[in-house]
Amino acid sequence: MTSETLVEINDLNFSYGRHAILKGINMTMPRGKVIAIMGGSGCGKTTLLRLIGGAVAPSSGYVKIAGQVVHELSRDELFQMRRKMSMLFQFGALFTDLSVFDNVAFQMREHTNLPESLIRDLVLMKLNAVGLRGAHKLMPAELSGGMARRVALARSIALDPLLIMYDEPFTGLDPISLSVIGNLIRRLTDALGMTSIVVTHDVQESLKIVDYVYFISEGVIAAHGTPTEVRESIAPFVHQFVHGEEDGPVPFHYPAESYASDLRLRSSFA
Amino acid sequence: MPRRIVIGIRGIGHRVIDSVWRLGRASRFFMLMLLKSTTSLRRFNLVIREIYFTGVLSLIIIVVSGLFVGMVLGLQGYETLQKYGSESAVGTLVALSLVRELGPVVAALLFASRAGSAITAEIGLMKATEQLAAMEMMAVDPIARVVAPRFWAGVISMPFLAAMFSTVGIFGGYLVTVVLIGVDEGSFWSQMQNTVDFRYDIVNGVIKTCVFGVAVTAIAVFEGYDAPPTAEGVSGATTRTVVTSSLAILGLDFILTAFMFRGMS
Ligand SMILES: Nc1ncnc2c1ncn2[C@@H]1O[C@H](COP(=O)(O)OP(=O)(O)O)[C@@H](O)[C@H]1O
Ligand SMILES: [Mg+2]
Numbered sequence: 001m002t003s004e005t006l007v008e009i010n011d012l013n014f015s016y017g018r019h020a021i022l023k024g025i026n027m028t029m030p031r032g033k034v035i036a037i038m039g040g041s042g043c044g045k046t047t048l049l050r051l052i053g054g055a056v057a058p059s060s061g062y063v064k065i066a067g068q069v070v071h072e073l074s075r076d077e078l079f080q081m082r083r084k085m086s087m088l089f090q091f092g093a094l095f096t097d098l099s100v101f102d103n104v105a106f107q108m109r110e111h112t113n114l115p116e117s118l119i120r121d122l123v124l125m126k127l128n129a130v131g132l133r134g135a136h137k138l139m140p141a142e143l144s145g146g147m148a149r150r151v152a153l154a155r156s157i158a159l160d161p162l163l164i165m166y167d168e169p170f171t172g173l174d175p176i177s178l179s180v181i182g183n184l185i186r187r188l189t190d191a192l193g194m195t196s197i198v199v200t201h202d203v204q205e206s207l208k209i210v211d212y213v214y215f216i217s218e219g220v221i222a223a224h225g226t227p228t229e230v231r232e233s234i235a236p237f238v239h240q241f242v243h244g245e246e247d248g249p250v251p252f253h254y255p256a257e258s259y260a261s262d263l264r265l266r267s268s269f270a
Numbered sequence: 271m272p273r274r275i276v277i278g279i280r281g282i283g284h285r286v287i288d289s290v291w292r293l294g295r296a297s298r299f300f301m302l303m304l305l306k307s308t309t310s311l312r313r314f315n316l317v318i319r320e321i322y323f324t325g326v327l328s329l330i331i332i333v334v335s336g337l338f339v340g341m342v343l344g345l346q347g348y349e350t351l352q353k354y355g356s357e358s359a360v361g362t363l364v365a366l367s368l369v370r371e372l373g374p375v376v377a378a379l380l381f382a383s384r385a386g387s388a389i390t391a392e393i394g395l396m397k398a399t400e401q402l403a404a405m406e407m408m409a410v411d412p413i414a415r416v417v418a419p420r421f422w423a424g425v426i427s428m429p430f431l432a433a434m435f436s437t438v439g440i441f442g443g444y445l446v447t448v449v450l451i452g453v454d455e456g457s458f459w460s461q462m463q464n465t466v467d468f469r470y471d472i473v474n475g476v477i478k479t480c481v482f483g484v485a486v487t488a489i490a491v492f493e494g495y496d497a498p499p500t501a502e503g504v505s506g507a508t509t510r511t512v513v514t515s516s517l518a519i520l521g522l523d524f525i526l527t528a529f530m531f532r533g534m535s
Contacts, residue, residue: 079409079411089400091399093400093404095396106408106410110408
């Protein structure tokens with residue numbers, strides 16, 4: 001089993017200052033699977049991806065990728081590891097001063113000595129995989145949101161990584177682009193034998209394409225399971241999330257003092 | 271009200287601590303950037319691309335301003351010098367003013383507002399739109415790949431821009447005094463050649479422009495890299511670049527002048 005595990009997260013804790021974000025997360029992500037991480041906005045999903053990518057260090061616990069503890073790596077070792085992984089940022093984060101072609105070619109030019117003619121072929125292949133070969137001359141400002149997301153996807157598979165992390169890949173897309181991206185994630189994962197971690201709150205779309213789901217709530221894993229298990233789950237939290245109910249175990253309100261004291265009402269009025 | 275006073279003092283204390291903290295961050299950033307400059311030197315085409323954006327695009331404003339400054343110098347100089355019957359020295363006056371002071375200082379001020387602000391805005395926006403974070407996740411160091419090439423491009427462009435400014439300015443002075451007013455052309459040039467010293471005037475002027483170039487671009491890249499990743503953050507940083515580097519240019523100019531031209535002639 002361990003040889004099959006790519007990412008192992010063990011008792012991971014993280015806080016910004018005194019504000020605890022993640023409290024004792026445990027996850028196991030096997031190679032070649034698509035894993036979804038779901039939870040409300042602000043529950044720490046992006047933070048978890050940043051921990052996996054080594055952009056921030058945990059307060060305790062660890063993330064292990066292919067047997068290496070991420071936060072114990074030196075900067076050089078971390079950079080070596082990052083060549084094997086990619087992150088798709090929420091808004092694509094395409095380099096605005098480079099064309100679509102140059103964006104996809106960026107890592108090939110930075111990390112390899114491939115001749116320009118080969119880079120050209122590879123870039124066009126990657127763009128073809130996301131259906132945007134014809135757009136290779138455009139600048140990022142000329143793309144729609146869905147196209148930018150697809151270019152970013154092509155860029156993140158440029159060096160055939162072992163692991164790709166997608167931060168809310170479905171947000172702000174129309175239903176067609178949304179299922180296009182969803183299917184791409186599934187197809188690329190299978191075709192390239194990668195492992196994908198998809199952070200999302202789009203339950204319906206992601207349940208179609210993922211192999212396993214973790215729900216995070218209030219810094220802990222509230223539930224986890226395969227899509228079938230999740231759909232049939234009667235756990236109140238999962239039910240609320242899957243069916244999009246407004247109130248339930250996930251509170252509508254950000255933690256605050258009592259409403260009355262915030263409005264400076266005397267106790268006799270409250 | 272003692273409580274007010276305490277709060278006031280505390281506020282001043284916070285400001286001071288913040289400034290020292292920021293200065294420390296800036297120095298650390300500057301050292302890191304120098305250490306990571308090898309990429310820029312190895313892949314010099316990265317720097318050349320930035321020289322185009324910072325240097326070449328500043329050329330027009332530099333040339334136009336230089337021309338006007340030189341023309342005004344010619345007019346004012348002629349007005350005063352002719353009272354003493356030494357209007358043939360106007361060439362000297364124009365050239366010395368430009369080469370020693372106005373060339374380096376005004377060119378640097380223009381450079382700060384044209385190129386410095388653009389560098390800050392560009393780096394700040396790259397940060398705000400997570401381009402720098404994305405680069406970092408691609409195992410490419412943004413300081414080496416984005417910041418250092420822009421810094422070196424600015425440092426290299428600045429002396430050429432200032433030289434351009436002075437050259438065009440001298441031509442402007444020539445236009446006004448010789449062509450328009452009719453000062454003797456031979457004495458205009460020969461007086462200038464006799465009095466402008468290569469070592470004292472030109473070399474010192476070039477040293478000034480190099481110092482200004484380092485100061486302006488270092489401030490510009492730091493402000494961009496340090497900007498809060500929001501729209502207000504970037505616009506604030508852009509303003510700070512122009513203000514801080516203008517003050518730095520004028521302050522440094524005073525210090526450099528005091529050392530360079532002290533006890534001459
Ligand atoms: N740089 C930061 N400093 C302090 N708090 C932060 C920072 N980034 C995020 N947070 C807080 O951490 C929590 C989790 O953020 P994030 O991981 O971005 O949530 P999400 O699940 O929506 O991606 C949020 O409550 C946010 O306010
Ligand atoms: Mg997020």
